[in-house]
Amino acid sequence: MLKRTFLFTLFILIGFGANAQKPINIGYVDMEYILENVPEYQQASTQLDQRVKEWQNEIEQKRKEINEMKTSLQNERALLTSELIEERKEEIAYQQEQATDYEQKRFGPKGDYMIQKRQLIKPIQDQVFTAVQEIAETRDFDFIFDRNAESGMLFAKNRFDLSDQVLRSINRASNRRQIETKQEERELERAEARTAEEDEELSAREKAVEDRKSERQALIEERRRKQDSIKEARQRAFEERRERILKERQQKRDSIEAARARKDTIN
Structure with a gap:
């Protein structure tokens, strides 16, 4: 019933607008x-x-x-x-x-x-x-x-x-209710003066800026990961070299100790 009433009223309004000088x-x-x-x-x-x-x-x-x-x-x-x-x-x-x-x-x-x-x-x-x-x-x-x-x-x-x-x-x-300073008031006035199209253009520009920031941040993170990877590789190489030297020294000491033990046994 409500739908029929609405449609009937709408048709009347459209017809009225068509006959009037100013369209509805x-x-x-x-x-x-x-x-x-x-x-x-x-x-x-x-x-x-x-x-x-x-x-x-x-x-x-x-x-x-x-x-x-x-x-x-x-x-x-x-x-x-x-x-x-x-x-x-x-x-x-x-x-x-x-x-x-x-x-x-x-x-x-x-x-x-x-x-x-x-x-x-x-x-x-x-x-x-x-x-x-x-x-x-x-x-x-x-x-x-x-x-x-x-x-x-x-x-x-x-x-x-x-x-x-x-x-x-x-x-x-x-936003008007949240204004606390004159600067915020001026910024709000400028924002309210913008049209919907200008708002969309501004949002697109802000998004582009954010996208560029994200890309730069991603590049920085990638360089940091590569640098960390190089540091870790160098640290592992250093540890391996140190361990090898210590092992060789220990083997040399063990060899000397074994030679001394054999000499003492002969004497």
Whole structure:
């Protein structure tokens, strides 16, 4: 229903734009892509995933304990009175109810996971909405959609994708909050004055510089390894020569000692 409504509305807007003097300017963002590239979201998401694992482990432990209670009752049923059997059944039913309530508390529609997920996404959504409004006003967009929403957007050309521009706007806002000196403020102003194409060109140049640095470092490391190899070869040759000389000296002393021993025996 939502998809049909969206498509119907879109067709009307396109038709309106075709008849009007000014064409309708439409763009879209990819919310999932933006979230994946915001460090603050990734850090908080990792923390939430850790909590989820802890909750799941607690639920599994409760289920394990309940299964053990059921097994114990089954094995001991022949030794128990009917009253004790009923008591054990009631205890198992109570523990099952507690486990279900706990699972709903953590993962239900109004549970901790959904609440914390919304709390995690909302600050990023607010930043996205602010950035979208700025871009819409600056570039005169009439409509900007989220392609991951229930909008029925089956296809859109990449040139209408504003996600990277939104990310740049969010990153700039984050950088503004971290400014501490006038120099940093001037550098940020110069960065914000650059267009997306200029940013890409600058990134390409910086990457080329980093690649050259890496190549130089690799050459330095290779020369160092060769020098170390030569030093090690020289050291081994020295040790072998020293060992050979010592061995020859020892053999000579042994020969002299043996000659003296024979002479003493003759005398």
